[in-house]
Amino acid sequence: xxxxxxxxxxxxxxxxxxxxxxxxxxxxxxxxxxxxxxxxxxxxxxxxxxxxxxxxxxxxxxxxxxxxxxxxxxxxxxxxxxxxxxxxxxxxxxxxxxxxxxxxxxxxxxxxxxxxxxxxxxxxxxxxxxxxxxxxxxxxxxxxxxxxxxxxxxxxxxxxxxxxxxxxxxxxxxxxxxxxxxxxxxxxxxxxxxxxxxxxxxxxxxxxxxxxxxxxxxxxxxxxxxxxxxxxxxxxxxxxxxxxxxxxxxxxxxxxxxxxxxxxxxxxxxxxxxxxxxxxxxxxxxxxxxxxxxxxxxxxxxxxxxxxxxxxxxxxxxxxxxxxxxxxxxxxxxxxxxxxxxxxxxxxxxxxxxxxxxxxxxxxxxxxxxxxxxxxxxxxxxxxxxxxxxxxxxxxxxxxxxxxxxxxxxxxxxxxxxxxxxxxxxxxxxxxxxxxxxxxxxxxxxxxxxxxxxxxxxxxxxxxxxxxxxxxxxxxxxxxxxxxxxxxxxxxxxxxxxxxxxxxxxxxxxxxxxxxxxxxxxxxxxxxxxxxxxxxxxxxxxxxxxxxxxxxxxxxxxxxxxxxxxxxxxxxxxxxxxxxxxxxxxxxxxxxxxxxxxxxxxxxxxxxxxxxxxxxxxxxxxxxxxxxxxxxxxxxxxxxxxxxxxxxxxxxxxxxxxxxxxxxxxxxxxxxxxxxxxxxxxxxxxxxxxxxxxxxxxxxxxxxxxxxxxxxxxxxxxxxxxxxxxxxxxxxxxxxxxxxxxxxxxxxxxxxxxxxxxxxxxxxxxxxxxxxxxxxxxxxxxxxxxxxxxxxxxxx
DNA sequence: CTAGGGTTAG
Numbered sequence: 001x002x003x004x005x006x007x008x009x010x011x012x013x014x015x016x017x018x019x020x021x022x023x024x025x026x027x028x029x030x031x032x033x034x035x036x037x038x039x040x041x042x043x044x045x046x047x048x049x050x051x052x053x054x055x056x057x058x059x060x061x062x063x064x065x066x067x068x069x070x071x072x073x074x075x076x077x078x079x080x081x082x083x084x085x086x087x088x089x090x091x092x093x094x095x096x097x098x099x100x101x102x103x104x105x106x107x108x109x110x111x112x113x114x115x116x117x118x119x120x121x122x123x124x125x126x127x128x129x130x131x132x133x134x135x136x137x138x139x140x141x142x143x144x145x146x147x148x149x150x151x152x153x154x155x156x157x158x159x160x161x162x163x164x165x166x167x168x169x170x171x172x173x174x175x176x177x178x179x180x181x182x183x184x185x186x187x188x189x190x191x192x193x194x195x196x197x198x199x200x201x202x203x204x205x206x207x208x209x210x211x212x213x214x215x216x217x218x219x220x221x222x223x224x225x226x227x228x229x230x231x232x233x234x235x236x237x238x239x240x241x242x243x244x245x246x247x248x249x250x251x252x253x254x255x256x257x258x259x260x261x262x263x264x265x266x267x268x269x270x271x272x273x274x275x276x277x278x279x280x281x282x283x284x285x286x287x288x289x290x291x292x293x294x295x296x297x298x299x300x301x302x303x304x305x306x307x308x309x310x311x312x313x314x315x316x317x318x319x320x321x322x323x324x325x326x327x328x329x330x331x332x333x334x335x336x337x338x339x340x341x342x343x344x345x346x347x348x349x350x351x352x353x354x355x356x357x358x359x360x361x362x363x364x365x366x367x368x369x370x371x372x373x374x375x376x377x378x379x380x381x382x383x384x385x386x387x388x389x390x391x392x393x394x395x396x397x398x399x400x401x402x403x404x405x406x407x408x409x410x411x412x413x414x415x416x417x418x419x420x421x422x423x424x425x426x427x428x429x430x431x432x433x434x435x436x437x438x439x440x441x442x443x444x445x446x447x448x449x450x451x452x453x454x455x456x457x458x459x460x461x462x463x464x465x466x467x468x469x470x471x472x473x474x475x476x477x478x479x480x481x482x483x484x485x486x487x488x489x490x491x492x493x494x495x496x497x498x499x500x501x502x503x504x505x506x507x508x509x510x511x512x513x514x515x516x517x518x519x520x521x522x523x524x525x526x527x528x529x530x531x532x533x534x535x536x537x538x539x540x541x542x543x544x545x546x547x548x549x550x551x552x553x554x555x556x557x558x559x560x561x562x563x564x565x566x567x568x569x570x571x572x573x574x575x576x577x578x579x580x581x582x583x584x585x586x587x588x589x590x591x592x593x594x595x596x597x598x599x600x601x602x603x604x605x606x607x608x609x610x611x612x613x614x615x616x617x618x619x620x621x622x623x624x625x626x627x628x629x630x631x632x633x634x635x636x637x638x639x640x641x642x643x644x645x646x647x648x649x650x651x652x653x654x655x656x657x658x659x660x661x662x663x664x665x666x667x668x669x670x671x672x673x674x675x676x677x678x679x680x681x682x683x684x685x686x687x688x689x690x691x692x693x694x695x696x697x698x699x700x701x702x703x704x705x706x707x708x709x710x711x712x713x714x715x716x717x718x719x720x721x722x723x724x725x726x727x728x729x730x731x732x733x734x735x736x737x738x739x740x741x742x743x744x745x746x747x748x749x750x751x752x753x754x755x756x757x758x759x760x761x762x763x764x765x766x767x768x769x770x771x772x773x774x775x776x777x778x779x780x781x782x783x784x785x786x787x788x789x790x791x792x793x794x795x796x
Numbered sequence: 797c798t799a800g801g802g803t804t805a806g
Contacts, residue, residue, distance in 0.1 A: 061797075088797050123799045158799045189800045224801050256802040263803070290803045323804050330805095361805040392806050424806040459806090 057086060064093035084110075084118045091124045100132035119150055123159040130163035138163055158186045165194025170203075185219060193225035201233035220251055224260045231264035239264045255281060259291050266295025269521055284316050286324065294327040300524035300556045302331030303587070306340065322353045329362045333369035334524065335588045336560030341366045355383065361390045368397025371591075373406075388419045396428040404436035423454050427463040434467035438665070438672045439748075442467045458484050462494045469498030472748035472775045472782060489520050496529035502782040503791045505537025524556055531565035535572070536781050538795050543569045560588060564597055571601025572795070576610055592622045599628060603635045611635055626657050662753040664733035664776075668740050675732040684736065689727075692735045696726060699765045730759040734766060734774055746773035754778045754796070764788050 056079045063072035072093055081087060087110045094103035107125045110117060117125070122145065129138035142160060145151040157180050164173035177183070177191050188211045195204035208226045212218065218226070223246055230239035243261055251257050258281050265274040274295045281288050289312045296305035305328060312318045320328070325344050332341035345363055348354055360383050367376040376397045383390065391414050398407035411429045414421060426449060433442045446464055454460045461484045468477035481487070481495045492515040499508040512530055515522070527550045534543030547566055550556045563586050570579035579598050583590050595618045602611035611632060618628045629652050636644040652659070666673045673682065682688060730751055737747035755778040767774050767785040774785040784791035 057797095064797090085797065092797060120798050124797090127799080153798095155799045160799095162800070184799095186800045193800070219800090221801050228802080254802095259802050285803095287803045292803095294803070321803095326804050358805045363805095365805070387805080389805050396806070422806085428806080 056080075057089070060086065060089055064089055064096075067093075067097055069093055069097060069099070082113075082115060084115055084121060087115055088118075088120045088124070091121060091128075095124045095128050095131075098131075100128040100134075103128040104132065104134065104137055116148070119153050119156060122150060122153070122156045126156070126159040126163045130166035133167060135167050135169075138167060152181060154180070154182055154184060154187070158184075158190045161187065161190040162194055165191075165197050168198055170194065170198050170200070185216060185222070188216060189219070189221045189225065192222060192229070196225055196228045196232065199232060201229035201231075201235065204229035205233075205235070205238060220254055220257055223251060223257055227257070227260040227264050231260075231267040234268050236265070236268035236270060239268065255285060255288060259288050262288065262295065263291045266291070266298055269299060271295050271299040271301065284312075284318075286312070286318050286321050289316070289318060290321070290323045290327055293324060293331075297327055297330045297334070300334065300559075302334040302337075302559070303557055305331040306335070306337075320347075322348075322356055322359055325353065326359055326362045329366040330369075333366045334557070334559045336370070336591055337588060338370045338372075338591075339589070341370060355385075357383070357385055357387055357390065361387070361393050364390065364393045364397055368393065368400055371401055371593075373397050373401040373403050377406075388422060388425070391417075391419065392422075392424045392428055395425065395432075399428055399432040399435070402435070404432040407432035408436065423457045423460050426452075426454055427460045430460070430463040430467050431470070434470040438667050439468075439471040439473065440667055440669070440672070442471060456485050458486050458488050458491055462488075462490050465491070465494045465498060469494075469501060470777075472750065472777050474498060474502050474504075474782070487518075487520075489515075489523050489526065492520055493523070493525045493529045496526065497532060500529055500533030500536055501777075501780075502784065503536055503796075505533045505539050505542075508533035508537075509539075509542060522550075522554055522556075524559060527554075527556060528559075528561045528565070531562055531569075535565040535568035536792075536796075538572055538793075540569050540573050560591060560594065563588070564593055567594060567597040567601075571597055571604070574601075574605050576601060576605060576607055580610070590617070592618050592625055592628075595621070596625075596627065599631055603631050606635065606639060608635060608639065608641075624655065624657060626652075626660060629657065630659055660753060662729055662751065664729035664749050664751040666733045666737040666740070666747070666749055673733070673736055673740075675729040675736070677729050678727045679729060679732055682732075682736065684739070687739060688732055688735045691739060692727070692731055695735070695766050695769060696762075698769050699762060702765065725756065725758045728756060728759050730755055730776060731762055731766075734763060734776070737774070738766075738770055738772060743772075746775050748775045748777070750777040752779055754780060755783065760790065760794070760796075764790055 056075070060072055060075050060079070063069070063075060072090065076086065076090055079086070087106065091103045091106050091110075094100070094106065103124060107117065107121065107128075110121070122141065125141055126138065129135075129141060142151075145153075145156060145160075150156050157176055160176045161173045164170070164176065173191060173194050177187060180187060188207065192204050192207050192211075195201070195207065205226060208218070208222065208229070211222070223242060226242050227239060230236070230242065239261070246257055246261070258277055262274045262277045262281075265271070265277065274292065278284070278288065278292045289308060293305045293308045296302065296308070309320065309324075309328065312320070312324075325348055328344055329341060332338070332344065348356075348359060348363075353359060360379055363379050364376040367373070367379070376394065380386070380390065380394045391410070395407050395410050395414070398404070398410060407429060411421075411425070411432075414425065426445070430442065430445055433445050446467075449455055449460055449464065461480055465477045465481045465484075468474070468480065477498045478495070481491060481498075484491050492511065496508045496511050496515075499505075499511060508530060512522070512526070515526075527546060530546045531543055534540070534546065543565065547558070547562065550562070551558065563582075567579055567582060570576075570582060576598075579601060583594060583598065586594075595614050599611055599614045599618065602608075602614060615628050615632050618625050622628075629648055633645050633648040636642070636648065661676055663674050663676045665675070675682065679685075680689075730749060733749045733751075734747060737749055741747055755776055759776075760783065763774055763776060763783075763785050765788065766772075768788040776783045776785065778796075781792060781796055783796065
C-alpha cells in the first residue's frame with residue numbers, strides 16, 4: 001500500500017479497521033515505488049553498516065520525513081535501536097502518517113525491549129491514543145507518567161489535555177490543566193480548542209476571556225479555536241468581535257484564520273459576509289473554496305455552490321478534493337440534480353477517492369434525496385467500514401423513501417452492533433414507525449425517548465411532532481411542539497408541515513408569522529412546509545406570495561420541492577398551459593414527481609392530450625411508475641375510453657407491475673386492523689357490514705328527502721370500479737373504528753392512496769349520522785370530518 | 797526528534 005497523501009487521508013478514517021485486520025506491520029507498507037527506494041536504501045545501509053550511527057539515524061529520519069515508512073521499518077530492524085531517539089523517530093513517523101495503532105504498538109515494544117520512553121516519546125504516544133480513541137491505553141500512559149515523574153512536563157501535560165478532550169473527557173482535561181504548576185500559551189490553546197472538539201463553544205470562549213484577563217496574549221491558534229467556538233454556538237456577535245481583534249492584531253493575512261471566519265459567518269447564516277471575506281483571500285486554496293461551497297450549501301444556495309466548481313478551476317486553477325465533493329453533493333440534492341450527483345460520484349471513482357467513509361455516506365444521503373434507495377443501499381452494502389452516521393443515513397434514506405420496513409430492519413440490525421444509536425438514529429426511525437408500524441409502536445418509541453437522555457433534544461422531539469401528525473394526532477403533535485425547550489427552525493418547519501398535511505393552511509401561515517415574531521430565520525424547508533400547505537389548502541395567492549418572497553426577501557434558492565408545490569397550485573387553478581410553461585422555465589430538470597403533479601392536474605381537468613404527453617415524460621424517467629399507469633387508466637375510464645383502459649391494464653401486466661392495493665387501517669389498543677376494498681377477512685366482518693348497511697340506508701334516505709336523485713350515468717354500468725364502491729376500504733375501516741373505539745373520541749383511519757369522491761361524500765354523511773369526528777388520512781392530506789363538513793372543503 | 801490550527805457525513 002502506497003503511503004500517499006490520499007491514502008493517509010483514507011487511513012485517517014479507517015484506523016480501527018487497519019488495526020483490527022491484524023496485518024503484519026512489515027507487509028502493510030509495501031508499494032512498488034518504495035521497492036526501488038528500499039533497494040537503494042539497503043545498498044546504502046550495507047555500505048555504511050560500520051559507519052557512524054549518526055548517519056544511520058539520519059537516513060532513517062529521511063525515510064520518515066518523506067513518508068517511506070516501509071523503508072524506515074526495514075532499516076530500523078537492521079540498525080541498533082537501543083536508544084530512545086531511534087524509537088521516537090519511528091513513533092513520530094507513524095503518528096504523522098495516521099498509523100496510530102502502529103505508533104502505540106511500537107511504544108509497547110519499546111518498553112518490552114527495555115528502552116525507557118522519554119519526554120519526547122510521550123507527546124506522540126498520547127496523541128496516538130487520542131486519535132485512535134483508545135481511552136484504555138491513554139489512561140495506562142497517564143498512570144505511567146506519574147511513576148517516571150513526567151507528569152509535570154509541560155509538553156506532556158498539554159498533550160494530555162488535547163487527548164482527554166478528543167476522548168470526550170473534558171473534566172479530566174480540566175483537571176490536568178488546573179493542576180499544572182506552569183502553564184504556557186499552548187496549555188490554554190489546547191483547552192480552548194478541546195472545548196470546541198466536544199462541542200462546548202461557550203466554555204471555550206469563557207476560557208478565551210479568562211486567559212486574556214490574566215494578561216496572556218492570544219496567538220493565531222487561539223484565534224482559530226475561538227472563532228470555531230463562535231460558529232458552533234452561532235454567536236455571530238462574539239465572532240465579529242474576534243474578527244476585529246484579529247484585524248487589530250495584524251493576523252489578517254493568515255488564510256486559516258480567514259477561512260475559519262468565513263466558515264463562522266456562513267454557519268451563522270451570513271453567507272454575504274462570508275462571500276466578502278472569501279473575495280479578500282489571496283491566494284485562495286482548496287480549503288477556502290470548500291468552506292465557501294459549504295457556506296452556500298448551508299444557506300440553501302445550491303446554484304452558487306455548484307458554480308464554484310468551474311470557478312475554482314478557472315480563477316485559481318484548483319481541482320476539487322474529497323471534501324469539495326462531499327460539500328457539493330447536498331447542493332445536488334437541494335436542486336434535484338441527479339445527473340450532476342452521479343457525475344460527481346463518477347469523478348470520485350476516477351480520482352481514486354473511494355473508498356472514503358465520509359464521501360460514501362454523503363453519496364447515500366444524496367441518492368436517498370434523489371429517491372434512489374436502491375443505489376444508496378448498493379453503496380452501503382459494499383462499504384469497507386461504516387460509522388454510526390453511515391447507518392443513520394441509510395436508515396433515514398429508507399425511511400424517507402417509504403422503505404419503512406427496511407428502515408426498521410436496519411435499525412434492529414444496528415442494535416446488534418457495537419455502535420450506540422444516537423439522537424439522529426432515533427429521529428430517523430421515528431418517521432418509519434409512524435408510517436409502517438402505527439401509532440401504538442410510535443407511542444412506545446415516544447415512551448422510550450422520554451425516559452432517555454434524548455428527551456429534551458429538539459431534533460428528536462421534532463420527529464415525534466411529525467410522527468403524531470402523520471398518525472392523525474395533530475393535537476398531541478401540537479402539545480409536544482409546545483413543550484420543546486429550545487424550538488429551532490426545524491421545530492417550526494415541522495409544526496407548519498403538521499398543520500399543512502391536516503389541511504389547516506390558515507394555521508400554517510399563522511404559525512409562520514409567530515415564528516417570525518420570535519426572530520427565527522426561515523430556511524429552505526420552511527418554504528417547503530409553507531408552499532405544501534398553500535397547495536394542499538388551495539391558497540393560490542398566498543402560495544405565489546411565499547414563492548416570490550423566498551427569493552427576494554430571504555435569498556433562498558428554489559428547490560424541486562418548491563417547484564412541485566407551485567405546479568400543484570397551477571394545476572389546481574386549472575391553468576394547465578401556464579403549468580406546462582412553468583416546467584420549461586424551471587432551472588432544474590423536472591423529476592417524475594414534477595411531471596406527476598402536471599399529470600394529476602390534467603387528470604382532474606380531463607385533459608387527455610396533455611396527460612398522455614406528460615405520461616411519456618414520466619415513463620422516460622421512470623418506466624415503472626405505477627401511479628402514472630393508474631392515473632392514466634382512471635382518466636380513460638372517466639371519459640369512457642374502455643379500450644385504452646384495457647390497453648394500459650395489459651401493459652402493466654406485461655411489465656409485471658401491480659397496482660398498489662389501496663388499504664385502510666384503524667388502530668385499536670393492541671392491534672392494527674387492515675381493510676382492502678370488499679374485505680371480508682376481518683373477524684368482525686358481519687358486524688361491520690351490518691353497521692355499514694344501516695349507515696348507507698340512512699344516507700340514501702337523507703339523499704332522497706333533500707337531494708335530487710343521482711344522475712344516471714351509463715358509464716357507471718361499465719365501470720367495474722364503481723360497482724362495489726359501497727364497500728371501499730375507507731368505509732369498512734371507518735365502520736370498524738366507530739364500533740371499536742370510545743364514543744365521543746375521534747375515529748382515525750389511514751389510507752395509503754387517495755380517498756375517492758364517493759367515500760369522501762359518504763363519510764361526511766356518516767359524521768352527521770353518528771355525531772362523531774372522523775379523521776381520514778390519505779396519501780396526501782388528513783380529512784377532518786365533522787357535522788357533515790370536511791376540513792379540506794371538498795378539494796383534495 | 798517535543799505538544800497547540802482551518803474545510804468534511806446526520
